[in-house]
Amino acid sequence: MAPHTEQLTRPAVQLRGLTRSFDGRTVLDGIDLDIPAGQFVALLGHSGSGKSTLLRAVAGLDHEVTGSGQLTAPERVSVVFQDSRLLPWRRVLANVLLGLDGKEAEQQGREALAEVGLAGRERAWPNELSGGEAQRAALARSLVREPELLLADEPFGALDALTRIRMHALLRELWERHRPSVLLVTHDVDEAIALADRVLVLEHGRIGLDLTVDRDAQARGEYRVRLLAALGVTADGG
Numbered sequence: 001m002a003p004h005t006e007q008l009t010r011p012a013v014q015l016r017g018l019t020r021s022f023d024g025r026t027v028l029d030g031i032d033l034d035i036p037a038g039q040f041v042a043l044l045g046h047s048g049s050g051k052s053t054l055l056r057a058v059a060g061l062d063h064e065v066t067g068s069g070q071l072t073a074p075e076r077v078s079v080v081f082q083d084s085r086l087l088p089w090r091r092v093l094a095n096v097l098l099g100l101d102g103k104e105a106e107q108q109g110r111e112a113l114a115e116v117g118l119a120g121r122e123r124a125w126p127n128e129l130s131g132g133e134a135q136r137a138a139l140a141r142s143l144v145r146e147p148e149l150l151l152a153d154e155p156f157g158a159l160d161a162l163t164r165i166r167m168h169a170l171l172r173e174l175w176e177r178h179r180p181s182v183l184l185v186t187h188d189v190d191e192a193i194a195l196a197d198r199v200l201v202l203e204h205g206r207i208g209l210d211l212t213v214d215r216d217a218q219a220r221g222e223y224r225v226r227l228l229a230a231l232g233v234t235a236d237g238g
C-alpha cells in the first residue's frame with residue numbers, strides 16, 4: 001500500500017491495551033479500539049463502567065490518572081459535556097470564539113451559530129438561553145474549531161425529551177455536513193441506535209459488544225434487544 005493511502009485509511013482513534021485505574025481499582029482493563037475517520041460511534045455502559053474515563057483519556061484530559069497502553073487521537077479534538085460550560089460573563093458569540101482571534105474567526109463563529117439555529121443570538125448572555133439553546137451554542141463552539149474528532153459526554157442528558165429529539169436531528173445533520181469522527185457517551189440505548197453507525201458496550205473494563213448499525217435496516221428492534229441484553233436488561237425489564 002502506498003504511504004499516502006496508508007495515511008488516509010489510518011484510524012482517527014487507535015487504542016491499544018488502554019488501562020486506567022483509580023486507587024488500585026481497574027476501570028479500563030486493556031482496551032483495544034480503532035475508530036475510522038468520519039465514523040459516528042456511541043459508547044454505552046452501566047453507570048460507573050468507565051465511559052467518561054475512556055472519553056477523558058481520548059481527550060487527553062486525564063494526566064493525573066494511573067494508566068498504561070497506547071493511544072492515538074487526532075490533533076483537532078473538541079469536547080462537549082452534559083452542561084454547556086459557557087462562560088457566564090461572556091456573550092454567546094464570544095463564548096463560541098473563545099481563544100480564536102480575527103475577522104475570519106468571527107465570521108466562522110457567526111456561521112456556526114447560524115448552523116445550530118442561533119442566528120440573531122450572538123449578543124445574548126448564556127443565562128438568557130434555554131438548556132437546549134446553550135447546548136446548541138456548545139456545539140457551535142466545538143464546530144468552529146473544525147474538529148477531526150468530536151467527543152460528547154452525555155451532551156443531551158439534561159434536556160427534556162422533545163428538545164433531545166431535536167438535538168439528535170441537529171447533531172446527525174452537523175455530522176453529515178462536517179464528517180468528524182464522533183465518540184458519543186450515552187446511557188440511552190435508543191439515542192445510541194438513532195445516532196450512531198456503531199455502538200459499543202463497555203463492561204468490566206472492556207468492549208463487551210461492538211455492534212455495527214445498518215441505518216437503512218428494519219433491524220432497530222433487534223439492535224435494541226441485543227444492546228439491552230449486553231447491558232443485562234431482558235425484555236421483561238429483569
Ligand SMILES: Nc1ncnc2c1ncn2[C@@H]1O[C@H](COP(=O)(O)OP(=O)(O)OP(=O)(O)O)[C@@H](O)[C@H]1O
Binds near residue numbers: 027048
Ligand atoms: N477522578 C476519579 N477519582 C476516583 N475515582 C474515579 C475518578 N473518576 C472516575 N472514578 C471512578 O471510576 C469509575 C468509572 O467512572 P466513570 O465516570 O468513567 O463512569 P461512567 O461509565 O462514565 O459513569 P456514569 O454513566 O455514571 O457517568 C467509577 O467507579 C468512578 O467512581
